Amino acid sequence: MKNDIKFAVLGGGSWATAIVKMLTENADTVNWYMRNTDAINHIKTQRHNPNYLSSVEFHTEQLELTDDLNVAVANADVLIFAIPSAFLDKELQQLRVDIKEKTIFSAIKGIVPESGLIVGQHFHENYGVPYDNIGVITGPCHAEEVALERLSYLTIACSDMEKAELVAQHLSSNYIKTKISDDIVGTEYAAMLKNIYAIAAGIAHGLGYGDNFQSVLMSNAIREMKRFIKRVHKMKRNINNSAYLGDLLVTGYSVFSRNRMFGNMIGKGYTVKSAMMEMKMVAEGYYATNSAHLIVSKHKKKSKTPILNAVYEVLYENKNPKTVFQKLTDKLD
Incomplete structure:
Protein backbone atom coordinates (compact mmCIF):
# COMPACT_ATOMS: atom_id res chain seq x y z
CA MET A 1 0.00 0.00 0.00
CA ASP A 183 -6.11 -12.18 14.38
CA ILE A 184 -8.78 -10.18 12.58
CA VAL A 185 -11.65 -12.55 13.43
CA GLY A 186 -10.67 -13.09 17.06
CA THR A 187 -10.15 -9.41 17.84
CA GLU A 188 -13.44 -8.47 16.17
CA TYR A 189 -15.40 -11.09 18.13
CA ALA A 190 -13.63 -9.98 21.32
CA ALA A 191 -14.63 -6.36 20.64
CA MET A 192 -18.23 -7.51 20.33
CA LEU A 193 -18.25 -9.83 23.35
CA LYS A 194 -16.66 -7.40 25.80
CA ASN A 195 -19.67 -5.11 25.42
CA ILE A 196 -21.95 -7.94 26.55
CA TYR A 197 -19.78 -8.61 29.59
CA ALA A 198 -19.72 -4.88 30.36
CA ILE A 199 -23.52 -4.94 30.44
CA ALA A 200 -23.27 -7.86 32.88
CA ALA A 201 -20.88 -5.82 35.05
CA GLY A 202 -23.28 -2.90 34.94
CA ILE A 203 -26.29 -5.04 35.88
CA ALA A 204 -24.33 -6.48 38.80
CA HIS A 205 -23.39 -2.99 39.99
CA GLY A 206 -26.99 -1.81 39.66
CA LEU A 207 -28.13 -4.78 41.73
CA GLY A 208 -25.67 -3.87 44.48
CA TYR A 209 -22.94 -6.46 43.97
CA GLY A 210 -19.52 -5.25 45.07
CA ASP A 211 -15.96 -5.33 43.80
CA ASN A 212 -15.36 -8.88 45.03
CA PHE A 213 -18.09 -10.26 42.80
CA GLN A 214 -17.06 -8.01 39.91
CA SER A 215 -13.57 -9.49 39.98
CA VAL A 216 -14.98 -13.01 39.77
CA LEU A 217 -17.36 -11.93 37.00
CA MET A 218 -14.54 -10.49 34.88
CA SER A 219 -12.32 -13.50 35.54
CA ASN A 220 -15.07 -15.79 34.28
CA ALA A 221 -15.86 -13.44 31.40
CA ILE A 222 -12.36 -13.65 29.89
CA ARG A 223 -12.50 -17.46 30.04
CA GLU A 224 -15.97 -17.43 28.49
CA MET A 225 -14.68 -15.13 25.75
CA LYS A 226 -11.80 -17.52 25.08
CA ARG A 227 -14.17 -20.49 24.73
CA PHE A 228 -16.52 -18.57 22.43
CA ILE A 229 -13.80 -17.27 20.10
CA LYS A 230 -12.04 -20.63 19.99
CA ARG A 231 -15.32 -22.23 18.92
CA VAL A 232 -15.90 -19.83 16.01
CA HIS A 233 -12.27 -19.27 14.91
CA LYS A 234 -9.53 -21.50 16.26
CA MET A 235 -6.01 -20.10 15.96
CA LYS A 236 -3.05 -19.39 18.22
CA ARG A 237 -3.72 -16.30 20.34
CA ASN A 238 -3.02 -15.07 23.85
CA ILE A 239 -6.37 -14.14 25.36
CA ASN A 240 -4.54 -12.11 28.03
CA ASN A 241 -3.31 -9.58 25.45
CA SER A 242 -4.67 -6.04 25.51
CA ALA A 243 -7.00 -6.56 22.52
CA TYR A 244 -8.90 -9.18 24.52
CA LEU A 245 -8.41 -8.91 28.29
CA GLY A 246 -7.43 -5.22 28.31
CA ASP A 247 -10.42 -4.17 26.22
CA LEU A 248 -12.71 -6.28 28.40
CA LEU A 249 -11.45 -4.69 31.62
CA VAL A 250 -11.70 -1.08 30.48
CA THR A 251 -15.20 -1.62 29.08
CA GLY A 252 -16.33 -3.49 32.18
CA TYR A 253 -14.99 -1.00 34.72
CA SER A 254 -14.72 2.46 33.14
CA VAL A 255 -17.09 5.32 33.94
CA PHE A 256 -16.96 6.12 30.20
CA SER A 257 -18.41 2.72 29.24
CA ARG A 258 -21.88 3.19 27.78
CA ASN A 259 -22.49 -0.58 27.93
CA ARG A 260 -21.72 -0.69 31.64
CA MET A 261 -23.93 2.39 32.09
CA PHE A 262 -26.75 0.67 30.20
CA GLY A 263 -26.39 -2.46 32.32
CA ASN A 264 -26.30 -0.42 35.52
CA MET A 265 -29.63 1.17 34.60
CA ILE A 266 -31.15 -2.24 33.86
CA GLY A 267 -29.92 -3.50 37.23
CA LYS A 268 -31.56 -0.52 38.93
CA GLY A 269 -34.92 -1.36 37.36
CA TYR A 270 -35.02 0.52 34.06
CA THR A 271 -36.62 -1.18 31.09
CA VAL A 272 -34.47 -1.61 27.97
CA LYS A 273 -36.46 1.08 26.16
CA SER A 274 -36.30 3.60 28.99
CA ALA A 275 -32.56 3.03 29.50
CA MET A 276 -31.86 3.61 25.80
CA MET A 277 -33.99 6.75 25.73
CA GLU A 278 -32.26 8.25 28.75
CA MET A 279 -28.75 7.41 27.50
CA LYS A 280 -29.33 8.94 24.05
CA MET A 281 -26.44 6.77 22.83
CA VAL A 282 -26.20 3.31 21.31
CA ALA A 283 -25.18 0.48 23.64
CA GLU A 284 -23.70 -1.95 21.10
CA GLY A 285 -23.81 -4.76 23.64
CA TYR A 286 -27.61 -4.84 23.55
CA TYR A 287 -27.66 -5.86 19.87
CA ALA A 288 -24.56 -8.01 20.26
CA THR A 289 -26.23 -10.08 22.98
CA ASN A 290 -28.93 -11.32 20.62
CA SER A 291 -26.46 -11.99 17.79
CA ALA A 292 -24.00 -13.83 20.04
CA HIS A 293 -26.82 -15.93 21.53
CA LEU A 294 -27.88 -16.96 18.01
CA ILE A 295 -24.30 -17.98 17.17
CA VAL A 296 -24.06 -20.14 20.29
CA SER A 297 -27.45 -21.70 19.55
CA LYS A 298 -26.41 -22.68 16.01
CA HIS A 299 -23.30 -24.56 17.11
CA LYS A 300 -23.93 -28.26 17.63
CA LYS A 301 -21.32 -28.39 20.35
CA LYS A 302 -22.23 -25.33 22.37
CA SER A 303 -19.69 -23.36 24.37
CA LYS A 304 -20.28 -22.82 28.07
CA THR A 305 -21.58 -19.22 28.19
CA PRO A 306 -23.44 -18.61 31.47
CA ILE A 307 -22.75 -14.84 31.53
CA LEU A 308 -23.95 -14.32 27.96
CA ASN A 309 -27.01 -16.45 28.72
CA ALA A 310 -27.80 -14.41 31.82
CA VAL A 311 -27.60 -11.09 29.96
CA TYR A 312 -29.77 -12.51 27.16
CA GLU A 313 -32.42 -13.65 29.65
CA VAL A 314 -32.58 -10.20 31.21
CA LEU A 315 -32.58 -8.18 27.97
CA TYR A 316 -34.55 -10.39 25.61
CA GLU A 317 -36.66 -12.66 27.80
CA ASN A 318 -37.55 -9.91 30.30
CA LYS A 319 -36.53 -12.05 33.25
CA ASN A 320 -35.92 -10.40 36.61
CA PRO A 321 -32.25 -9.31 36.82
CA LYS A 322 -32.03 -10.08 40.54
CA THR A 323 -33.29 -13.64 40.07
CA VAL A 324 -31.12 -14.27 37.00
CA PHE A 325 -27.94 -13.03 38.68
CA GLN A 326 -28.62 -14.98 41.85
CA LYS A 327 -28.59 -18.10 39.70
CA LEU A 328 -25.50 -16.87 37.81
CA THR A 329 -23.49 -16.56 41.04
CA ASP A 330 -23.70 -20.33 41.49
CA LYS A 331 -22.33 -20.95 37.98
CA LEU A 332 -19.16 -18.87 38.40
CA ASP A 333 -15.94 -19.96 40.05
Whole structure:
Protein backbone atom coordinates (compact mmCIF):
# COMPACT_ATOMS: atom_id res chain seq x y z
CA MET A 1 0.00 0.00 0.00
CA LYS A 2 1.28 3.45 -0.86
CA ASN A 3 2.31 5.80 1.93
CA ASP A 4 0.17 8.75 0.77
CA ILE A 5 -3.08 6.88 1.34
CA LYS A 6 -6.30 8.83 1.73
CA PHE A 7 -8.63 8.01 4.61
CA ALA A 8 -12.38 8.27 5.03
CA VAL A 9 -14.13 7.88 8.37
CA LEU A 10 -17.77 6.84 8.11
CA GLY A 11 -19.88 7.76 11.13
CA GLY A 12 -20.66 10.79 13.27
CA GLY A 13 -20.56 9.41 16.82
CA SER A 14 -17.97 9.63 19.58
CA TRP A 15 -15.71 6.85 18.29
CA ALA A 16 -15.79 8.23 14.74
CA THR A 17 -14.95 11.67 16.11
CA ALA A 18 -12.04 10.24 18.11
CA ILE A 19 -10.68 8.39 15.06
CA VAL A 20 -10.83 11.57 12.97
CA LYS A 21 -8.91 13.37 15.73
CA MET A 22 -6.25 10.64 15.71
CA LEU A 23 -5.92 10.68 11.92
CA THR A 24 -5.59 14.47 11.73
CA GLU A 25 -2.46 14.19 13.87
CA ASN A 26 -0.77 12.57 10.85
CA ALA A 27 -2.83 13.08 7.67
CA ASP A 28 -3.18 16.34 5.76
CA THR A 29 -6.80 15.60 4.85
CA VAL A 30 -9.44 13.24 6.23
CA ASN A 31 -12.73 12.57 4.48
CA TRP A 32 -15.53 12.42 7.04
CA TYR A 33 -19.03 11.18 6.32
CA MET A 34 -21.95 11.70 8.67
CA ARG A 35 -25.70 11.85 8.07
CA ASN A 36 -26.35 14.87 10.26
CA THR A 37 -26.03 17.96 8.05
CA ASP A 38 -26.54 20.28 11.04
CA ALA A 39 -23.53 18.69 12.73
CA ILE A 40 -21.48 19.11 9.54
CA ASN A 41 -22.33 22.80 9.33
CA HIS A 42 -21.55 23.23 13.02
CA ILE A 43 -18.12 21.61 12.62
CA LYS A 44 -17.37 23.82 9.63
CA THR A 45 -18.15 27.01 11.55
CA GLN A 46 -17.43 26.12 15.19
CA ARG A 47 -14.66 23.52 14.66
CA HIS A 48 -16.13 20.84 16.92
CA ASN A 49 -18.78 18.11 16.81
CA PRO A 50 -21.79 19.52 18.68
CA ASN A 51 -23.10 16.10 19.72
CA TYR A 52 -19.99 14.05 20.62
CA LEU A 53 -16.62 14.88 22.19
CA SER A 54 -17.39 18.58 21.83
CA SER A 55 -14.13 19.51 23.56
CA VAL A 56 -12.15 18.32 20.50
CA GLU A 57 -11.30 21.26 18.25
CA PHE A 58 -10.56 20.45 14.61
CA HIS A 59 -8.58 22.36 12.03
CA THR A 60 -11.36 22.35 9.46
CA GLU A 61 -8.94 22.78 6.55
CA GLN A 62 -7.93 19.16 7.24
CA LEU A 63 -11.49 17.86 6.89
CA GLU A 64 -13.52 17.00 3.81
CA LEU A 65 -16.96 16.78 5.40
CA THR A 66 -19.89 15.30 3.49
CA ASP A 67 -23.35 13.84 4.07
CA ASP A 68 -22.95 11.72 0.90
CA LEU A 69 -21.52 8.30 1.70
CA ASN A 70 -20.48 7.74 -1.93
CA VAL A 71 -18.44 10.94 -2.09
CA ALA A 72 -16.43 9.98 1.00
CA VAL A 73 -15.90 6.42 -0.25
CA ALA A 74 -14.87 7.50 -3.76
CA ASN A 75 -12.28 9.96 -2.43
CA ALA A 76 -10.45 7.52 -0.15
CA ASP A 77 -8.22 4.44 -0.28
CA VAL A 78 -8.88 3.31 3.30
CA LEU A 79 -12.40 3.34 4.69
CA ILE A 80 -12.82 3.24 8.47
CA PHE A 81 -16.37 2.37 9.43
CA ALA A 82 -17.53 3.60 12.84
CA ILE A 83 -21.29 3.29 12.32
CA PRO A 84 -23.12 1.25 14.99
CA SER A 85 -23.62 -2.31 13.77
CA ALA A 86 -27.41 -2.08 14.13
CA PHE A 87 -27.50 0.69 11.50
CA LEU A 88 -24.64 -0.36 9.19
CA ASP A 89 -26.71 -2.34 6.70
CA LYS A 90 -29.17 0.52 6.22
CA GLU A 91 -26.32 2.98 5.62
CA LEU A 92 -24.67 0.65 3.10
CA GLN A 93 -27.88 0.41 1.08
CA GLN A 94 -27.07 3.84 -0.36
CA LEU A 95 -23.60 2.70 -1.51
CA ARG A 96 -23.08 2.98 -5.28
CA VAL A 97 -19.27 2.94 -5.41
CA ASP A 98 -17.47 -0.39 -5.93
CA ILE A 99 -15.43 -1.07 -2.78
CA LYS A 100 -13.75 -4.34 -3.82
CA GLU A 101 -10.41 -2.55 -4.28
CA LYS A 102 -10.75 -0.41 -1.16
CA THR A 103 -9.16 -1.26 2.17
CA ILE A 104 -11.86 -1.59 4.83
CA PHE A 105 -11.14 -1.22 8.54
CA SER A 106 -13.94 -1.78 11.02
CA ALA A 107 -14.04 0.23 14.22
CA ILE A 108 -17.48 -1.25 14.90
CA LYS A 109 -17.86 -3.43 17.98
CA GLY A 110 -20.76 -5.64 17.04
CA ILE A 111 -22.43 -8.03 14.63
CA VAL A 112 -24.51 -6.92 11.64
CA PRO A 113 -28.02 -8.11 12.62
CA GLU A 114 -29.27 -8.59 9.05
CA SER A 115 -26.50 -11.07 8.17
CA GLY A 116 -25.50 -12.36 11.61
CA LEU A 117 -21.86 -11.76 10.64
CA ILE A 118 -19.05 -9.75 12.18
CA VAL A 119 -18.35 -6.66 10.09
CA GLY A 120 -15.31 -8.01 8.22
CA GLN A 121 -17.19 -11.13 7.14
CA HIS A 122 -20.17 -9.00 6.15
CA PHE A 123 -18.05 -6.92 3.78
CA HIS A 124 -16.37 -10.04 2.37
CA GLU A 125 -19.53 -12.03 1.73
CA ASN A 126 -21.85 -9.21 0.65
CA TYR A 127 -19.48 -6.79 -1.11
CA GLY A 128 -16.72 -9.08 -2.37
CA VAL A 129 -13.94 -7.37 -0.42
CA PRO A 130 -10.94 -9.74 -0.11
CA TYR A 131 -9.96 -10.64 3.44
CA ASP A 132 -6.48 -9.17 2.81
CA ASN A 133 -8.23 -5.80 2.38
CA ILE A 134 -10.18 -6.05 5.63
CA GLY A 135 -8.96 -5.00 9.07
CA VAL A 136 -10.16 -4.20 12.58
CA ILE A 137 -9.40 -1.36 15.00
CA THR A 138 -9.88 -2.35 18.64
CA GLY A 139 -8.91 -1.05 22.07
CA PRO A 140 -8.53 -0.91 24.95
CA CYS A 141 -9.44 2.68 24.19
CA HIS A 142 -12.32 5.00 25.10
CA ALA A 143 -13.16 7.88 22.80
CA GLU A 144 -13.50 10.21 25.78
CA GLU A 145 -9.90 9.60 26.83
CA VAL A 146 -8.70 10.18 23.26
CA ALA A 147 -10.45 13.54 23.41
CA LEU A 148 -8.55 14.31 26.62
CA GLU A 149 -5.30 13.06 25.01
CA ARG A 150 -4.77 10.56 27.81
CA LEU A 151 -2.36 7.77 26.93
CA SER A 152 -4.33 5.06 25.12
CA TYR A 153 -3.59 1.85 23.23
CA LEU A 154 -5.02 0.43 19.99
CA THR A 155 -4.70 -2.95 18.32
CA ILE A 156 -4.81 -2.86 14.51
CA ALA A 157 -5.56 -6.28 13.04
CA CYS A 158 -5.32 -7.38 9.40
CA SER A 159 -4.12 -10.51 7.61
CA ASP A 160 -2.00 -8.18 5.44
CA MET A 161 0.48 -6.93 8.03
CA GLU A 162 1.71 -4.13 5.76
CA LYS A 163 -1.78 -2.62 5.72
CA ALA A 164 -2.06 -3.06 9.48
CA GLU A 165 1.27 -1.30 10.00
CA LEU A 166 0.41 1.67 7.77
CA VAL A 167 -2.97 2.21 9.41
CA ALA A 168 -1.30 1.89 12.82
CA GLN A 169 1.23 4.56 11.82
CA HIS A 170 -1.54 6.95 10.81
CA LEU A 171 -3.34 6.49 14.13
CA SER A 172 -0.24 6.75 16.33
CA SER A 173 0.75 9.88 18.23
CA ASN A 174 2.33 10.92 21.51
CA TYR A 175 -0.87 9.83 23.29
CA ILE A 176 -1.82 6.83 21.11
CA LYS A 177 0.31 3.68 21.07
CA THR A 178 -0.52 0.97 18.54
CA LYS A 179 0.09 -2.75 18.18
CA ILE A 180 -0.59 -4.88 15.10
CA SER A 181 -2.11 -8.36 14.93
CA ASP A 182 -3.14 -10.92 12.31
CA ASP A 183 -6.11 -12.18 14.38
CA ILE A 184 -8.78 -10.18 12.58
CA VAL A 185 -11.65 -12.55 13.43
CA GLY A 186 -10.67 -13.09 17.06
CA THR A 187 -10.15 -9.41 17.84
CA GLU A 188 -13.44 -8.47 16.17
CA TYR A 189 -15.40 -11.09 18.13
CA ALA A 190 -13.63 -9.98 21.32
CA ALA A 191 -14.63 -6.36 20.64
CA MET A 192 -18.23 -7.51 20.33
CA LEU A 193 -18.25 -9.83 23.35
CA LYS A 194 -16.66 -7.40 25.80
CA ASN A 195 -19.67 -5.11 25.42
CA ILE A 196 -21.95 -7.94 26.55
CA TYR A 197 -19.78 -8.61 29.59
CA ALA A 198 -19.72 -4.88 30.36
CA ILE A 199 -23.52 -4.94 30.44
CA ALA A 200 -23.27 -7.86 32.88
CA ALA A 201 -20.88 -5.82 35.05
CA GLY A 202 -23.28 -2.90 34.94
CA ILE A 203 -26.29 -5.04 35.88
CA ALA A 204 -24.33 -6.48 38.80
CA HIS A 205 -23.39 -2.99 39.99
CA GLY A 206 -26.99 -1.81 39.66
CA LEU A 207 -28.13 -4.78 41.73
CA GLY A 208 -25.67 -3.87 44.48
CA TYR A 209 -22.94 -6.46 43.97
CA GLY A 210 -19.52 -5.25 45.07
CA ASP A 211 -15.96 -5.33 43.80
CA ASN A 212 -15.36 -8.88 45.03
CA PHE A 213 -18.09 -10.26 42.80
CA GLN A 214 -17.06 -8.01 39.91
CA SER A 215 -13.57 -9.49 39.98
CA VAL A 216 -14.98 -13.01 39.77
CA LEU A 217 -17.36 -11.93 37.00
CA MET A 218 -14.54 -10.49 34.88
CA SER A 219 -12.32 -13.50 35.54
CA ASN A 220 -15.07 -15.79 34.28
CA ALA A 221 -15.86 -13.44 31.40
CA ILE A 222 -12.36 -13.65 29.89
CA ARG A 223 -12.50 -17.46 30.04
CA GLU A 224 -15.97 -17.43 28.49
CA MET A 225 -14.68 -15.13 25.75
CA LYS A 226 -11.80 -17.52 25.08
CA ARG A 227 -14.17 -20.49 24.73
CA PHE A 228 -16.52 -18.57 22.43
CA ILE A 229 -13.80 -17.27 20.10
CA LYS A 230 -12.04 -20.63 19.99
CA ARG A 231 -15.32 -22.23 18.92
CA VAL A 232 -15.90 -19.83 16.01
CA HIS A 233 -12.27 -19.27 14.91
CA LYS A 234 -9.53 -21.50 16.26
CA MET A 235 -6.01 -20.10 15.96
CA LYS A 236 -3.05 -19.39 18.22
CA ARG A 237 -3.72 -16.30 20.34
CA ASN A 238 -3.02 -15.07 23.85
CA ILE A 239 -6.37 -14.14 25.36
CA ASN A 240 -4.54 -12.11 28.03
CA ASN A 241 -3.31 -9.58 25.45
CA SER A 242 -4.67 -6.04 25.51
CA ALA A 243 -7.00 -6.56 22.52
CA TYR A 244 -8.90 -9.18 24.52
CA LEU A 245 -8.41 -8.91 28.29
CA GLY A 246 -7.43 -5.22 28.31
CA ASP A 247 -10.42 -4.17 26.22
CA LEU A 248 -12.71 -6.28 28.40
CA LEU A 249 -11.45 -4.69 31.62
CA VAL A 250 -11.70 -1.08 30.48
CA THR A 251 -15.20 -1.62 29.08
CA GLY A 252 -16.33 -3.49 32.18
CA TYR A 253 -14.99 -1.00 34.72
CA SER A 254 -14.72 2.46 33.14
CA VAL A 255 -17.09 5.32 33.94
CA PHE A 256 -16.96 6.12 30.20
CA SER A 257 -18.41 2.72 29.24
CA ARG A 258 -21.88 3.19 27.78
CA ASN A 259 -22.49 -0.58 27.93
CA ARG A 260 -21.72 -0.69 31.64
CA MET A 261 -23.93 2.39 32.09
CA PHE A 262 -26.75 0.67 30.20
CA GLY A 263 -26.39 -2.46 32.32
CA ASN A 264 -26.30 -0.42 35.52
CA MET A 265 -29.63 1.17 34.60
CA ILE A 266 -31.15 -2.24 33.86
CA GLY A 267 -29.92 -3.50 37.23
CA LYS A 268 -31.56 -0.52 38.93
CA GLY A 269 -34.92 -1.36 37.36
CA TYR A 270 -35.02 0.52 34.06
CA THR A 271 -36.62 -1.18 31.09
CA VAL A 272 -34.47 -1.61 27.97
CA LYS A 273 -36.46 1.08 26.16
CA SER A 274 -36.30 3.60 28.99
CA ALA A 275 -32.56 3.03 29.50
CA MET A 276 -31.86 3.61 25.80
CA MET A 277 -33.99 6.75 25.73
CA GLU A 278 -32.26 8.25 28.75
CA MET A 279 -28.75 7.41 27.50
CA LYS A 280 -29.33 8.94 24.05
CA MET A 281 -26.44 6.77 22.83
CA VAL A 282 -26.20 3.31 21.31
CA ALA A 283 -25.18 0.48 23.64
CA GLU A 284 -23.70 -1.95 21.10
CA GLY A 285 -23.81 -4.76 23.64
CA TYR A 286 -27.61 -4.84 23.55
CA TYR A 287 -27.66 -5.86 19.87
CA ALA A 288 -24.56 -8.01 20.26
CA THR A 289 -26.23 -10.08 22.98
CA ASN A 290 -28.93 -11.32 20.62
CA SER A 291 -26.46 -11.99 17.79
CA ALA A 292 -24.00 -13.83 20.04
CA HIS A 293 -26.82 -15.93 21.53
CA LEU A 294 -27.88 -16.96 18.01
CA ILE A 295 -24.30 -17.98 17.17
CA VAL A 296 -24.06 -20.14 20.29
CA SER A 297 -27.45 -21.70 19.55
CA LYS A 298 -26.41 -22.68 16.01
CA HIS A 299 -23.30 -24.56 17.11
CA LYS A 300 -23.93 -28.26 17.63
CA LYS A 301 -21.32 -28.39 20.35
CA LYS A 302 -22.23 -25.33 22.37
CA SER A 303 -19.69 -23.36 24.37
CA LYS A 304 -20.28 -22.82 28.07
CA THR A 305 -21.58 -19.22 28.19
CA PRO A 306 -23.44 -18.61 31.47
CA ILE A 307 -22.75 -14.84 31.53
CA LEU A 308 -23.95 -14.32 27.96
CA ASN A 309 -27.01 -16.45 28.72
CA ALA A 310 -27.80 -14.41 31.82
CA VAL A 311 -27.60 -11.09 29.96
CA TYR A 312 -29.77 -12.51 27.16
CA GLU A 313 -32.42 -13.65 29.65
CA VAL A 314 -32.58 -10.20 31.21
CA LEU A 315 -32.58 -8.18 27.97
CA TYR A 316 -34.55 -10.39 25.61
CA GLU A 317 -36.66 -12.66 27.80
CA ASN A 318 -37.55 -9.91 30.30
CA LYS A 319 -36.53 -12.05 33.25
CA ASN A 320 -35.92 -10.40 36.61
CA PRO A 321 -32.25 -9.31 36.82
CA LYS A 322 -32.03 -10.08 40.54
CA THR A 323 -33.29 -13.64 40.07
CA VAL A 324 -31.12 -14.27 37.00
CA PHE A 325 -27.94 -13.03 38.68
CA GLN A 326 -28.62 -14.98 41.85
CA LYS A 327 -28.59 -18.10 39.70
CA LEU A 328 -25.50 -16.87 37.81
CA THR A 329 -23.49 -16.56 41.04
CA ASP A 330 -23.70 -20.33 41.49
CA LYS A 331 -22.33 -20.95 37.98
CA LEU A 332 -19.16 -18.87 38.40
CA ASP A 333 -15.94 -19.96 40.05
